[in-house]
Amino acid sequence: MRIHSIILLGLCCTMTLAQDRVPEARLLCLKKVLNRYLVENRDVSIDYELYNVGDATAVDVQLKDRTFPPTDFDVVSGSLEATFPKILPNTNITHSVVVRPNKYGMFNFTAAEVEYKLSEAANAEVRHSLTTEPGQGGIMPEVEFERRFSPHYLDWVVFLLLCMPSLLVPFLLYNSSKSKYENLAKKAK
Template sequence: MMRREGLTLGVLTAISCVLLSSMGYAADPGTLTTSEDPARVLVYKQLQNKYVVESMDVVIKYSLYNVGSVTATNVQLKDPSFGPDFTVVGGTTEVTFPRIPPASNVTHTLVVRPTKFGYYNFTAAQVTYKSGDDAPEVFQGWSSEPGEGYIAAFREFDKRFSPHFLDWTAFAIMSVPPLVIPFMLWHSSKSRYEAVLLGKKSK
């Protein structure tokens, strides 16, 4: 699940502030033989759901930005944070992008389904890549962290947000007798009273 997009300056600025301080490298950029700045891949991990609910799909979007001046190659994204409490229903937790050119980005989408409710810490994904086609050095970094979030129990969520069609139907059925029976009694009494009046007038 990948698509290329143009870089947005505002998004890059925000991501740079969050990630540059935590970016780790397996090699010193000064050892590169090129005079250009090496490839620098920033990763933004974001939960797309407004509510995270037990047994319901959760969409996670990864945006990878190359803010360097060299093409990033063999870019590998791994997210081991989803353990046995989650079921992967779409996408993969590991994906490889052969190339990310300078000043461009790619995205990856993962869909998981939590099997338990409660608080859960959504941690960072890991990314490794090379700067250029022939560079032996491997760079390593981490994505932003969505942080701790609450996975609501399905019953709790359903109670608050479900349209409750069955409940309203049952309520409507239960409301009919208290309304219909008094009306029928009134109508029956009215008919008898009118019949008595007509009988008296005919005499």
């Protein structure tokens, strides 16, 4: 009796799993900050990747990012809102935007919103999704970035000018004494 129960349970599970499931679109959304250093008044590249891992086409896909307020960021290139007519199954779409921070300090990079329909029908179900959150990042002041990462040409020129007297004075003393002894050696012959 126990074996019959296990076989019956196995058949029920197999039949449940074997039923046709309705193909639908499933979007995985990723938001990445591409810059290593976030610097005030310097471009910051943001990349959005939308992957359709479902079995159906995602239709009328809308991406909206409200993370960057106009008072704190200027949009240099691209748009914070994008619309894609279709994303086919097992494909991806990438969208990029370049923003420029106007202030320095800590900033929380939140998720962007993604909205899409499961089919082209007028009454199709609309799904809402969020991208990944890059999290909190520090925007470095431009002056500090220049101080840490500039080639410091002026500093090197000043350093060389300060080193010149300590190298030039001994050389001139050596050269004058050498020529003096060479002249004495010529006279002695």
